[in-house]
Amino acid sequence: MSLDKSTVRAIADLARIEVQDEELDHLAGELSNILHFVEQLSEVNTDGVLPMSSVADITLPMRADVINDGGYPDKVLANAPEAAEGFFTVPKVVE
Amino acid sequence: MAYIIQGDTGDWEVVIGLEVHAQVISKAKLFSGAATDFGAEPNSQVSFVDAGFPGMLPVINEVCVAQAVKTGLGLKAKINLTSVFARKNYFYADLPQGYQISQYDLPIVGEGELILDLPDGSTRTVGIERLHLEQDAGKSIHDMHPSKSFIDLNRSGVALMEIVSKPDLRSPEEAGLYLAKLRSILRYLGTCDGNMQEGSMRCDANVSVRPVGSTELRTRCEIKNVNSIRFVQQAIEYEARRHIDVYEGGGTIDQETRLFDSAKGETRSMRSKEHAHDYRYFPDPDLLPLVIDRAMVEAIKAQLPELPDEKKARFMADYGLNAYDAGVLVAEKASAEFFETVARGRDAKAACNWVMGDFFAALNASGRTIEDPPVSAADLGALIDLIKDGTLSGRLAKDVFALMVETGKAPAVLVEEKGLRQVTDTGAIEAAVDAVIKANPDKVQQVRDGKTTLLGWFVGQVMKATQGKANPAMVNEMLSRKVLG
Numbered sequence: 001m002s003l004d005k006s007t008v009r010a011i012a013d014l015a016r017i018e019v020q021d022e023e024l025d026h027l028a029g030e031l032s033n034i035l036h037f038v039e040q041l042s043e044v045n046t047d048g049v050l051p052m053s054s055v056a057d058i059t060l061p062m063r064a065d066v067i068n069d070g071g072y073p074d075k076v077l078a079n080a081p082e083a084a085e086g087f088f089t090v091p092k093v094v095e
Numbered sequence: 096m097a098y099i100i101q102g103d104t105g106d107w108e109v110v111i112g113l114e115v116h117a118q119v120i121s122k123a124k125l126f127s128g129a130a131t132d133f134g135a136e137p138n139s140q141v142s143f144v145d146a147g148f149p150g151m152l153p154v155i156n157e158v159c160v161a162q163a164v165k166t167g168l169g170l171k172a173k174i175n176l177t178s179v180f181a182r183k184n185y186f187y188a189d190l191p192q193g194y195q196i197s198q199y200d201l202p203i204v205g206e207g208e209l210i211l212d213l214p215d216g217s218t219r220t221v222g223i224e225r226l227h228l229e230q231d232a233g234k235s236i237h238d239m240h241p242s243k244s245f246i247d248l249n250r251s252g253v254a255l256m257e258i259v260s261k262p263d264l265r266s267p268e269e270a271g272l273y274l275a276k277l278r279s280i281l282r283y284l285g286t287c288d289g290n291m292q293e294g295s296m297r298c299d300a301n302v303s304v305r306p307v308g309s310t311e312l313r314t315r316c317e318i319k320n321v322n323s324i325r326f327v328q329q330a331i332e333y334e335a336r337r338h339i340d341v342y343e344g345g346g347t348i349d350q351e352t353r354l355f356d357s358a359k360g361e362t363r364s365m366r367s368k369e370h371a372h373d374y375r376y377f378p379d380p381d382l383l384p385l386v387i388d389r390a391m392v393e394a395i396k397a398q399l400p401e402l403p404d405e406k407k408a409r410f411m412a413d414y415g416l417n418a419y420d421a422g423v424l425v426a427e428k429a430s431a432e433f434f435e436t437v438a439r440g441r442d443a444k445a446a447c448n449w450v451m452g453d454f455f456a457a458l459n460a461s462g463r464t465i466e467d468p469p470v471s472a473a474d475l476g477a478l479i480d481l482i483k484d485g486t487l488s489g490r491l492a493k494d495v496f497a498l499m500v501e502t503g504k505a506p507a508v509l510v511e512e513k514g515l516r517q518v519t520d521t522g523a524i525e526a527a528v529d530a531v532i533k534a535n536p537d538k539v540q541q542v543r544d545g546k547t548t549l550l551g552w553f554v555g556q557v558m559k560a561t562q563g564k565a566n567p568a569m570v571n572e573m574l575s576r577k578v579l580g
Contacts, residue, residue, distance in 0.1 A: 010373075014184070014373055014375065016186055054383050058383065059383060059384075059386045060155060060382060060383040060384065060385050060386065061154060061155075062154070062155050062156070062157040062160065063123075063128065063154045063155065063156055063157065064156075064157060064158075065121050065122050065123050065156050065157065065158035065159070066122065066123060066128060067122050067123050067128060067129070067130045068123075068128040069123075069127055069128035069129045069142035069144075070127075070128070070129030070130055070139065070140045070141055070142050070145075071129075071139060071140070073136070073137065073138040073139050073141065075143075076138050076141045076143070076146050076248070077138060082243075084240075084243075084245070085137070085239075085245070086136060086137040086138055086139075086247075087137050087138065087236070087239075087245035087246055087247055088138075088188075088245070088246035088247075088248070089240065089243040089244070089245055089246070090188045090243065090244050090246060091242070091243065091244070092237065092240075092241075092242050092243055092244050093187070093188050093235055093237065093244045094237075
């Protein structure tokens with residue numbers, strides 16, 4: 001699978017990464033190479049093989065329904081670029 | 096009662112599927128130990144996991160899993176013993192991780208069903224497509240500053256069940272019935288409080304139209320986050336009409352996300368979501384597949400409460416209620432319990448009439464809830480006993496009921512205090528009847544000449560003379576005998 005420039009542009013937009021038009025050709029080539037490399041895996045016949053979700057045979061650990069976290073708004077907001085009255089503040093998101 | 100919309104080119108029908116986001120009742124969040132209470136100080140119920148801090152790992156809450164299974168069983172759905180969490184990627188100010196942990200192709204609950212109770216007493220089964228667990232996002236507040244949005248992450252990470260119906264609904268009314276029934280089931284199960292005002296139950300409606308008789312599924316639009324049953328119905332009505340106008344004008348409908356403006360009663364395109372449909376789902380590498388035990392499912396199943404459909408069937412069989420009355424009484428668990436307390440050991444039809452009639456009217460008028468009723472079930476039962484043993488006539492009972500609402504006193508106490516006991520003493524009634532006859536010889540003659548409708552007037556006069564306390568049956572019998580001879 002090869003990517004064209006418009007697909008790379010769409011991926012960049014979705015990832016909120018600023019990409020100049022002159023970079024698109026180069027990136028399309030690089031990303032296509034990565035995809036081609038991974039595509040080698042499709043040479044292996046995986047009919048009837050379940051997807052492997054973990055290398056170890058363990059299941060998802062669960063937590064009890066107990067409140068044992070939170071209650072530190074100052075720490076949560078400590079790295080916020082902007083905050084006011086206990087809220088994060090961001091440029092207005094208009095609907 | 097098919098819902099048909101007349102267009103210029105012919106008749107159209109609407110095809111509706113609903114996605115309901117129901118907030119799971121749990122103490123802590125889906126993947127963190129922060130609290131879930133509504134209305135706390137901003138960002139006070141946020142862990143580093145919920146705030147999307149680097150290196151934080153989600154650990155799933157077992158109660159949220161159990162609540163999803165319970166809800167699935169309540170919807171008679173298939174429980175998937177293995178399910179997978181996936182990341183749904185999008186950018187928004189109130190989504191700190193940049194993705195929502197959700198479930199995609201392997202949800203915890205598969206196909207089920209929900210039975211609509213139609214107003215004519217009949218039922219219709221609507222398919223449930225799936226139910227999956229996911230995280231809620233934070234909350235954006237747009238009206239606190241002219242150029243800033245304020246973000247509170249207290250809701251971020253709270254467990255939601257997204258419950259998706261099949262596109263089986265055919266009218267705004269059915270959509271409303273579906274939501275009411277789903278809410279009722281969730282509340283019976285105790286898995287969601289169903290409070291639409293506080294946002295613990297939110298609805299997205301997928302709407303398309305097609306010519307009557309066609310089986311095609313045309314392009315649908317999704318109307319987001321409508322927060323009351325009435326608004327959902329209005330939004331569907333508006334949206335269906337809009338589609339028909341576009342098609343009949345020779346246009347096409349684009350699949351898009353729309354917003355319902357309740358002030359204007361219309362939907363409009365949400366431009367910000369235009370490119371949001373590319374969510375790039377992939378299995379969340381932070382979470383192994385969720386594997387649940389058959390034994391756990393069986394244990395939850397064994398403890399399911401009696402649900403609205405079963406209760407309705409039992410009310411109809413055991414109490415002889417009609418489908419409509421039974422449906423109304425079971426909609427809320429507390430009303431069903433209230434009715435059963437009143438009906439226990441008494442005439443069920445009388446109990447039903449009192450609860451559905453005077454009691455519900457008083458409940459609405461008082462603005463109180465069934466959990467804190469203006470008249471207790473025990474007192475209402477005692478009132479019905481007083482009618483049965485002849486202490487009160489039906490008419491006096493209504494007066495006593497009004498006093499019960501007003502004073503909160505037990506009916507027997509009010510009967511004594513106000514002297515409202517029904518008069519069944521033949522002598523006393525006869526005296527009153529004789530007095531009225533004696534005072535109105537002209538009217539007596541009219542009745543005897545054939546104007547028998549005037550007898551009603553006589554009954555009224557006797558009741559007035561006895562302050563409404565005379566036994567109406569005795570008054571009627573005595574008047575007919577004495578006037579008509």
